[in-house]
Amino acid sequence: MSYTGLRSLLPKNDLLSFGVLALLLVVILPLSLDIFRLNLIGKYLTYAFVALGLVLCWGYGGILSLGQGVFFGLGGYAMAMFLKLEASSPENTAIQSTPGIPDFMDWNQLTELPWFWEPFHSLGFTIIAIVLVPSVFAYIIGVAMFKRRVGGVYFAIITQAVAAILTILIIGQQGYTGGVNGITDLRTLNGWDIRTDGAKYFFYFLCVFLLFVCLLIAQFVRKSKLGRLLVAMREMEDRVRFSGYDVSNFKIFVFCLGSAFAAIGGAMFTLQVGFMSPTFVGIVPSIEMVIFCAVGGRLSIIGAVYGTLVVNWAKTSFSESFPELWLFAMGALFIAVVMAFPNGLAGLYKKYGEPLLLRVIDKVKAGRGGLGGDLNSKGVVHERQ
Amino acid sequence: MATMRNARPSGLGSKLPVLVKALAGAVAGATMALSAAVHAAPSTAEVNTTNLAVTDDKVTVGILHSVTGTMAISETGSVQAEKLAIEQINAMGGVLGRQIEYIQEDGASDWPTFAEKSRKLLVNDKVAAVFGCWTSASRKAVLPVFEQYNGMLYYPTFYEGLEQSPNVIYTGQEATQQILAGIDWVVKTKGAKSFYLLGSDYIWPRTSNKIARKHIEKLGLKVVGEDYYPLGHTQFNSIINKFKLKKPDVIFASVVGGSNVAFYKQLKAAGIDMTKEKPLVLTISVTEDEILGIGGENIEGAYASMKYFQSLTNDNNKAFVKAFKERWGDDIVIGDVTQAAYLGPWLWKAAVEKAGSFDIDKVREASPGIELTSAPEGYVKIHPNHHLWSKTRIGNAKTDGQYEIVYETPELIEPDPFPEGYQ
Numbered sequence: 001m002s003y004t005g006l007r008s009l010l011p012k013n014d015l016l017s018f019g020v021l022a023l024l025l026v027v028i029l030p031l032s033l034d035i036f037r038l039n040l041i042g043k044y045l046t047y048a049f050v051a052l053g054l055v056l057c058w059g060y061g062g063i064l065s066l067g068q069g070v071f072f073g074l075g076g077y078a079m080a081m082f083l084k085l086e087a088s089s090p091e092n093t094a095i096q097s098t099p100g101i102p103d104f105m106d107w108n109q110l111t112e113l114p115w116f117w118e119p120f121h122s123l124g125f126t127i128i129a130i131v132l133v134p135s136v137f138a139y140i141i142g143v144a145m146f147k148r149r150v151g152g153v154y155f156a157i158i159t160q161a162v163a164a165i166l167t168i169l170i171i172g173q174q175g176y177t178g179g180v181n182g183i184t185d186l187r188t189l190n191g192w193d194i195r196t197d198g199a200k201y202f203f204y205f206l207c208v209f210l211l212f213v214c215l216l217i218a219q220f221v222r223k224s225k226l227g228r229l230l231v232a233m234r235e236m237e238d239r240v241r242f243s244g245y246d247v248s249n250f251k252i253f254v255f256c257l258g259s260a261f262a263a264i265g266g267a268m269f270t271l272q273v274g275f276m277s278p279t280f281v282g283i284v285p286s287i288e289m290v291i292f293c294a295v296g297g298r299l300s301i302i303g304a305v306y307g308t309l310v311v312n313w314a315k316t317s318f319s320e321s322f323p324e325l326w327l328f329a330m331g332a333l334f335i336a337v338v339m340a341f342p343n344g345l346a347g348l349y350k351k352y353g354e355p356l357l358l359r360v361i362d363k364v365k366a367g368r369g370g371l372g373g374d375l376n377s378k379g380v381v382h383e384r385q
Numbered sequence: 386m387a388t389m390r391n392a393r394p395s396g397l398g399s400k401l402p403v404l405v406k407a408l409a410g411a412v413a414g415a416t417m418a419l420s421a422a423v424h425a426a427p428s429t430a431e432v433n434t435t436n437l438a439v440t441d442d443k444v445t446v447g448i449l450h451s452v453t454g455t456m457a458i459s460e461t462g463s464v465q466a467e468k469l470a471i472e473q474i475n476a477m478g479g480v481l482g483r484q485i486e487y488i489q490e491d492g493a494s495d496w497p498t499f500a501e502k503s504r505k506l507l508v509n510d511k512v513a514a515v516f517g518c519w520t521s522a523s524r525k526a527v528l529p530v531f532e533q534y535n536g537m538l539y540y541p542t543f544y545e546g547l548e549q550s551p552n553v554i555y556t557g558q559e560a561t562q563q564i565l566a567g568i569d570w571v572v573k574t575k576g577a578k579s580f581y582l583l584g585s586d587y588i589w590p591r592t593s594n595k596i597a598r599k600h601i602e603k604l605g606l607k608v609v610g611e612d613y614y615p616l617g618h619t620q621f622n623s624i625i626n627k628f629k630l631k632k633p634d635v636i637f638a639s640v641v642g643g644s645n646v647a648f649y650k651q652l653k654a655a656g657i658d659m660t661k662e663k664p665l666v667l668t669i670s671v672t673e674d675e676i677l678g679i680g681g682e683n684i685e686g687a688y689a690s691m692k693y694f695q696s697l698t699n700d701n702n703k704a705f706v707k708a709f710k711e712r713w714g715d716d717i718v719i720g721d722v723t724q725a726a727y728l729g730p731w732l733w734k735a736a737v738e739k740a741g742s743f744d745i746d747k748v749r750e751a752s753p754g755i756e757l758t759s760a761p762e763g764y765v766k767i768h769p770n771h772h773l774w775s776k777t778r779i780g781n782a783k784t785d786g787q788y789e790i791v792y793e794t795p796e797l798i799e800p801d802p803f804p805e806g807y808q
Contacts, residue, residue: 043501324453326491
């Protein structure tokens, strides 16, 4: 991408917030936290993928999905199926009545691997499935809903129903899915032990890298004509339609994109936490993910990451300090955020943080310009709106 | 084993507080007074070679249960029992001269949270043992963590078996210990010929019913139906109609949690009087804790197959019930799992003292053969497969929410987590 292209994709204020986030995730946190806490941050970041998708769908497109857990779960389960097959080698499962199949299948009296598990022996297939299966599923839901102009509250309700259905399906078909227990005891990825500290560092950085890829895609969408159309649709759908655009296609696209993000998050979750369970597919986690997005500020893609981190960090530390009272503290946090800062953390930052930061940077640059020549004066385009 | 210095008949090391005074000296070391125990205890470098949270006068353990969410109602009893046991052990001078401190974490009825918290306890807090988990799902979630970081979990719930981890001591009964004797009893004394199996839809009821079915069929009797309902299900009318149609002699029920309330109320409302025993209801999932929610009058006449009931009349249990009520209130009830949770800290203490070390590997090595003559359920012993030898007892539910014990197996039953011929 040319310099000007990059500049239009990431104007100065956005570049600054991307930079600060990168500094935090790549340098500060890994240096200051031990591997246990860093692994937790990695786990939180997997939810940030979902929150990021929600910013695009909900914040920009006005499509509130209360079923993003479905896509997170599909991605996570796809990954878990691959890892479980690898962990269930005939040697590891010699104690079972049918060695070579996952343990929960054996408990449920299955004697051979179901057909839809077979392709998950291949890592390549799994990686493609992680992104493709949820996207196709989202496409089907999207076509069925948006082409019929179902939107708003009805769409939210239907996504909830999908989340409920999938949970019931997973729990009910425990011979094929592991049921309530989920798919547990995952050990290696192509022979490489994923439980070691080294692997945890690797997955953390992989997760951060993928998150930035997704953030850049989201930023691209936001800055493109598509992003402006999404906002227009959110504000006045009919007017966009009368202008000759097929509104439903844009909605389907952004919904699929959001679910692909969620699925990548789910797969990274499985890799870092070491198991997948139906608790992430249901209604409650799906709503929680909307809360992450709301706390971060539903119009800010960077805010989604911070929102997820702050809420989950609070959840962990409250529950460590007050095991019996922490839920009340979480409730109070949500109420406080919604009442006091309707635009979330991003709103706070835009109002107070960013002007201050930009002023500081300008000062530094001006000072340096005065002292040691004009380093980058062309770059300092003042484009504060 | 590094040192046998502290080894002694292990039952003695775990007497209950009734005997505290008499035994305090013996427990803290033959000649030590409590105040001197700290100084005379074996040095930390000696009893802790693996960098656990053990200091010269303290040892830290973890308690990991759900105190929020849907499982809180079941798990609270376990938390109370574990805290009581820890306090009693501390009052007796602690373990190897060290007072036990606990870090409590909330699993929040959420399996991934259990995994996160167990990792925290083992990696960050370096606890010497964890007492915790309740559902099979939570145990399955933490199991890889315990195996990876070599922790020791004392797991209190009766469960489906099919597991034997070097990093878990199962203080509850595995499925065969609960089911086989119960079915034998109902066949022998009540002349039962046909059974209807009913359960919540997850691994424990499914495995339990698989074992029950095999056993019933081995005895040459008949299973006339087998049904499962999702967790939290509350509409049992259709299954009650099936009971009326198929007329089984025994309804063998492993419905769990809140579903129990609906099931027994609807059973009663449909005119099935359990005290008439036609059909007879035999449950493996309703302890005194659940009856609090169901209401004694709604379940009167049902039979339960457990290893412990609050109404046991041995001296150990009388002292345990008294201490429990003093600590946690008079209106509290004690179920099977609560008692099993209470065993955890005592078994751990006995193993640590036998090993003369807090190191997980040494505690593991010392565990098989540990006996507890002071257990409220009577006497238990750790089998090399990490489960407990225990008796099966049959209780008959009364309106006051207690069970009247009508039968107990004469011998301890050997734990058999991978039963031949039942898989």
